[in-house]
Amino acid sequence: MSGDCPLYTRLMASLRAKTSFNHRHLLGIGGLSRPEIEHLLDMADAAVKVSRQVEKKRTVLSGRTQINLFFEASTRTQSSFELAGKRLGADVMNMAVANSSVNKGETLIDTAVTLNAMRPDLIIVRHYCSGAVELLAKKVSCSVVNAGDGSHEHPTQALLDALTIRRRLGRIDGLTVAICGDVAHSRVARSNMILLTQMGARVRVVAPSTLLPAGIERMGVEVFRDFNKGIAGADIVMMLRLQRERMDGAYVPSLNEYARFHGLTEEKLFAAAPDALVMHPGPINRGVEIDSDVADGARSLINEQVEMGVAVRMAVLEVLAQHLPNG
């Protein structure tokens, strides 16, 4: 059949869309299929190559406007998205909205509608409330990427973690991953739990009982309260930041006690698989959830995660741009 038959072209386009990634927004890992995740990771692999060249500039987002809207302070995620957008040729604008509680959510909708009127193509949003990014996405006509909403999801973090693991170990399926720390307040933990189980990994969560949310055992993960048992034999030990600023009260008696029982040290790492790798979404609390010698050691993937962050975000922006009008 001739390639210029319009019906055939449309059919092929829709087939490609179905087997790749067919969402307007990226609001969470929940709802993504395994092939969709793999497609994003494949694209991110290609983006890593681009980022390692001298000439890093591409044009897929040329003429597009990307707004980074951060209701919560962030350095690395915001700069990672900014760099990703710029490498793809987009015009990137950063908007840091003061974390003021005066007008609370009112400003969220108002800001969304205002920004929408400026006709951006992509909005990257971080907000301190779970579900806030989804709410905003309903009010705009462009594509929205969730850069972290409350304790809900942080999809690009989970994707970059998956990319890091896949590049290093060649697979995710069948690996044992221990996610350790403040699971209750962590959007990173939630997105990773969903993604890693979806990709066939065995996921454990390891935390003191006060930092384990209710019903966590029904999310397809094994639950451990004892750190040493939790990381025993694990291929990946993924540490979470202890979100001190987010805690209403004393979930743990002291940082000292937390570090003693739930902090990762060189000695404790012996319990994990012999060639176990260590990850952390950053920024790290040295001496609290992770010791410096582990964080800076040979088994640490922390810096690699940062590099993969840019690549994954390039992939996400590119894939969403394919579905933008006139794209």
Add this chain to the structure above:
Amino acid sequence: MTTRPIALLDARLIDPVAGTETRGGVLVENGLIKDVGARVTRANVGSSADVIECAGDVVSPGLIDMRASEHRETIQSISKAAAAGGVTSVCVSPESNPVLDTTAVVDFFVRRARDHDGVRFYPIAALTKGLAGKEIGEMGLLGQAGAIAFGNGQHSVRDTQVMRRAMTYSCDFDALVLHVPQDADLAASGVMNEGEFATRLGLMGIPREAEVIMLDRDLRLVAMTGARYHAELVSTTLSVDAISRARAQGLNVTCGVSINHLTLNENDIGDYRTFLKLMPPLRHEEERLALVEALNAGAIDVIVSDHCGQDVEDKRVPFAEAEAGALGLETMLAAALRLVHAEQISLPKLIRAMTSRPAEILGLPQGRLAKGTPGDLIRFDPDEPFVVDPTKLHSRCKNTPFDEARLQGVVKLAMVAGKIVHG
């Protein structure tokens, strides 16, 4: 003003006290039920009465709602919404602006309510001044001004000593103490039921124990003081069991459940639907089913609308920041009829929980289908289907959790003291 007698004929008469359903009519004259039963027929009522043929529709006493808020509403809007929903008596929460905690405000409310043509209103006065939970309210004076009972709105009284004194003092006036039990420390920053679903949504949870711990405290105080106590909203079987145990000890305690907790569960929150953010929060489906069973067994006394209008700007915000509360007056009956259609409860039993049972607790004469009682009646077709359209609701707000829901049960007529207020 005297009105002509009205006869409702050929109806399915629901007598909530007897728990029966019979065929017949009701004759209302001078604001009271003059006669009721099979003998009320066209031949017997004479030509002096206006006759309404009900053609087999249900006729029951008008509903009595023990918990509704005037917040964001006016007397007129709430009255129309109530009448359209078959509610002819509304107890209004003290949580208003200003709070119903002084005789002047209660007196003003009573006058406003009296001067409009619609349903009956009963103010619930503040159990503690400003609902702050620090000082007990003027129960004697507020009672004289027309307060029907004393409650603390959405807020639990945290200080046990204050609650003890409020209960002790209430006995001097035989006042009814209403309370929504919730331990504020345990509920903390929770915004929905604690459990797997909250964890998936990344929202802070409120455990069931937050309710029953406070309720247990209250019941100990009831045993200590002898107060008449009504737990306004229970949302878990733990609370129902606590109430049942207290009753077995001979305590004078009753409880209510909101229509939302009987017909919805936490999963209805879906993708952060703030119209389903309620206090207490919607619970697990198992809890809902158990509440329905408790209602059927009489362990739960009354159903309330827990009507609470909220403006769009207080609801179209992230879930954690949204105000709690939902409209209820206009859809309470139709939503409750879901339980009848699902054969989980009989129609007379359901109606009792919204008529004679609240009337008994509040000491009101209406809510019965008996000669000499007030002519507050409703006629409805329990089977007629409709889709809830928020734009057509009479309330000034649109925050109905039954948005677009398919319900059955249309109120065709509502009558207060023999006067038609809807239909």
